[in-house]
Amino acid sequence: MEQEDAIRQGLGSLHGIPLFKSFIEGWPQVKAFQARPDDLLISTYPKSGTTWLSEIMDMIYHNGNAEKCRRDAIYNRVPFLEMKVFKGPSGVEQLENTPSPRLVKTHLPVQLLPTSFWEKDCKIIYMARNPKDVVISYYYFHLMAKVHPDPGTMAEFLENFMAGKVAYGSWYDHVRGWWEKKQEKKILYLFYEDMKKDPRQEVQKILQFLGKELSEETVERILHHTSFQEMKKNPAANYETMAFTFMDHSLSPFLRKGITGDWKNHFTVAQNERFDQHYQEHMAGSDLHFQMEV
Template identity: 60%
Template sequence: MDEKPDIYRRELVDVQGVPLFWSIAEEWSQVESFEARPDDLLISTYPKSGTTWVSEILDLIYNNGDAEKCKRDAIYKRVPFMELIIPGFENGIELLKKMQPPRLVKTHLPVQLLPSSFWKNNCKMVYVARNAKDVAVSYYYFYQMAKIHPEAGTWEEFLDKFMTGKVAFGSWYDHVKGWWEKRNDYRIFYLFYEDMKEDPKHEIQKLLQFLEKDLSEETVDKILYHSSFNVMKQNPSTNYTTVPDFDMNHSVSPFMRKGISGDWKNQFTVAQYERFEKDYEKKMKGSTLRFRSEI
């Protein structure tokens, strides 16, 4: 199918100081008035931080490790992306309205833009954070393959946009810090991508504790297997290959690219690394939040 220039590669639109896709901005009142339910589980991340991975783990937990049940539909329909509105497609809010409880809800919104119903209902939330350099690299390739984004430009140009928060969903720095600061006031489980890579079983057990769910060792091992990168990369219900080419061009870059920690070293020049680190130190000054750039 031909690209639709009226939908794709359009500039981002500012919503309360955060750059978002134009289609979300146009329907912002729908997002703002979203009705969360008390038994909703929110999965919140900055883009390219392990969202699909953790969504699949949580769907497997909710289905007691039954991988066949988790193949009932694509991940973006099982765990709808709440604020994503693209003309011609069923949006996240519509999908969520039809879902039976308990619902798994995905968002990339920074903490200050989250619909107030989530706070009012004291919903449980899982926030996944990944180190900035790996996110920047992964986001650069995602910008190129997912055409709802504006043009990525060169890596150097994209890195500048990332560092200044001029990318979809705004500043990584504000996003991770905003959710970190809220974690003690609400039921937020703050999870690090690098910890998940290093010891997924341990992190899944911590998740189970947070969710007050008790699963056997055998079920946890099943969840580990079915949520591993290689299995998910081959699974059409998790690898986004069911999304039409005119939306996501997998020949440019697969949705599930590498799934490793420390890949930034293959992309950053020494000069870019030094500039990034200096800027990072300024932006993260005063925060107790600590990341590992490799494991």
Template identity: 60%
Template structure:
């Protein structure tokens, strides 16, 4: 099925009160009866929080740092995106069926929409969280280039929607907090985007320990080098340039845009920043998660 003009920028659909990309919402029914394998590994993030970065790191870990094997296909195929559904492309579930174990999977789903089997099977989770201000800016540019989203409108109006949780996948505040709490009862390695940026080798060592796959220091250094933003931005197997322009238009904004911490300072006005900080303090009150919005 080809994308037709009428399919561009459909409104979000609410599922259990959570706004989701229309096509992705259609995949959630079949996902609920899907049975994961106990040796699956789930990469979970709120959008624009380092999902592709950590997916690439883990794929390299699973293949012992073999770069050639990690160039075998696009990241969407190597690490199936379980709720993915776009006209004209294989669904996440279809890709999963063709993926040999042990499998890496990824999702942005909040817990309310997560397939029950993932929790029942105690599937290990690597969760990556990124500071809210940089996520908001990156998400705005992603909305602009990924046409499965509604039109983002102005930055000002998008920021209002982001703060209210009226963007795809709902509230950032709820997402980062509920996955943090899940770690009390479920095997979750909770990482921060800013920590990976600051010291990728240290954070990769945490991942290796969590997944039980020790690698030599030389191999870890090799993974650090090949999963740098600069390398991944030019890697067509990681930068999403293999998707049709009707789905992602890289001429509007690159999927991998800047990959830095603190870019929000170039976008937020003083008034927006003050309003955001006051709102953030209320939403995160009583939560012991600490985010760094600059390095």
């Protein structure tokens, strides 16, 4: 596809899920993707701490060696499975050239995950974030990451988000789909807010899930290297190496605030009340709960 086609793409529909048209073009390769038994999948709804979790995992895989984790940009160290845009290699092509054990990133809802991940019994870590912060972060991401359609105003974007008319569809369906799947599959389900409150405890959960032990000193190094302050200034983690054509950091940095509760700086009282009501309706009957602030 041509470079200009990758900019401000419209969304198509893939099995009822809104998705970038270029990603839909690449879908046959994604669907047929062959996972390896030692792959680890990092799954999230967009803007839910994906890059943070990816950096933590790469540090764990390299036993806390920060230099090794600066070997390349995060999007090359943890390839994005369904990625398919202008000229560069697709996520599938990148992964095929990545030696095991691979870290794989996806935003796909659970029902669209290639079946080979289930067949090979791969370990999966899902991270969820409260929807109020997700929508604000996603709005700013739309402004700077030009593969997205123009988000319009914050109020317009909020409407689209609540209606599930954004890339990857309904946040509710996404977080609930993966939550329900973990009853039967090898999935560690983490929360962004817990990671903000007590990153050490969450890293220990990950290590336990992996059956891996690291010294206190190594865990300390991982926590330092993956703190928001460190990642924000690390070109291998902050996406500043991504071509300006695709990401304009002057509009909004990729790593913007990394906090919980930023929605309070953006939502009006009326928007918040309406969102709360919408949330109650869509989460009714689920035992999945989110902290809107910490």
